Amino acid sequence: MKNTIFILILILGTNSFAQNSLMIDFGSEKNILNSDYHILKNDSLIYTNCSIKNDYEALDNLNSGKYLIRYNTIFGIDSLVVNLDGNNGIKFITLETENIAESQLNNTISEIESLKDNEIITLRYILGGCFVSEEKEVSITKKNNRFYKIKNGQQERINSKIVQKIIRYEKVLRNLNIEETIDGTFKTVTCSESISLEKENKKIFNKYIYCGDWSKSAEIKGWIE
Numbered sequence: 219m220k221n222t223i224f225i226l227i228l229i230l231g232t233n234s235f236a237q238n239s240l241m242i243d244f245g246s247e248k249n250i251l252n253s254d255y256h257i258l259k260n261d262s263l264i265y266t267n268c269s270i271k272n273d274y275e276a277l278d279n280l281n282s283g284k285y286l287i288r289y290n291t292i293f294g295i296d297s298l299v300v301n302l303d304g305n306n307g308i309k310f311i312t313l314e315t316e317n318i319a320e321s322q323l324n325n326t327i328s329e330i331e332s333l334k335d336n337e338i339i340t341l342r343y344i345l346g347g348c349f350v351s352e353e354k355e356v357s358i359t360k361k362n363n364r365f366y367k368i369k370n371g372q373q374e375r376i377n378s379k380i381v382q383k384i385i386r387y388e389k390v391l392r393n394l395n396i397e398e399t400i401d402g403t404f405k406t407v408t409c410s411e412s413i414s415l416e417k418e419n420k421k422i423f424n425k426y427i428y429c430g431d432w433s434k435s436a437e438i439k440g441w442i443e
Contacts, residue, residue: 255289347409
């Protein structure tokens with residue numbers, strides 16, 4: 219009986235200190251050079267990397283337990299909880315530095331979503347650069363809790379899925395915080411984009427981004443056309 223208890227304690231003790239590996243993938247995000255991340259366990263910082271130079275990193279000899287990873291995204295700081303089971307295993311995770319936390323998105327106000335019946339808001343897209351210039355706009359109104367697109371004086375009802383996508387993109391843009399520099403050096407760009415909202419001839423929101431920094435801007439431009 220004593221031998222059985224001793225063996226059980228030995229097994230439990232071995233598992234609690236089992237060493238695991240954490241494989242962190244940063245994908246192919248454009249802003250990886252501006253990213254950093256920190257790993258905490260029991261509210262204590264155990265590892266940090268403030269100068270990511272590769273798209274992949276492996277951390278070994280980690281004890282079992284729950285870890286919190288906090289990392290920079292183009293929207294601010296996000297976090298991810300990782301559980302290491304203590305079986306000397308390997309855990310693969312990806313830090314999505316261009317994804318926004320849903321909780322952050324849910325707490326963001328949308329002017330389009332807040333439209334009242336018969337109010338009109340104008341969505342404007344401007345592309346400017348050395349060799350290109352383009353400007354497009356479309357107005358959006360709301361009637362009986364339904365959204366309509368006003369283009370060339372004609373009203374066309376907007377599909378509810380499209381409405382939710384537009385609202386989501388507005389919220390994303392409000393949180394977008396892309397750095398103007400890489401490693402302290404200003405980016406060399408050939409063009410920039412401006413996406414704005416206007417109500418009653420007053421600009422109520424405007425966001426400037428460098429061409430190519432946010433892929434969904436092309437989708438907004440395409441929807442306006």
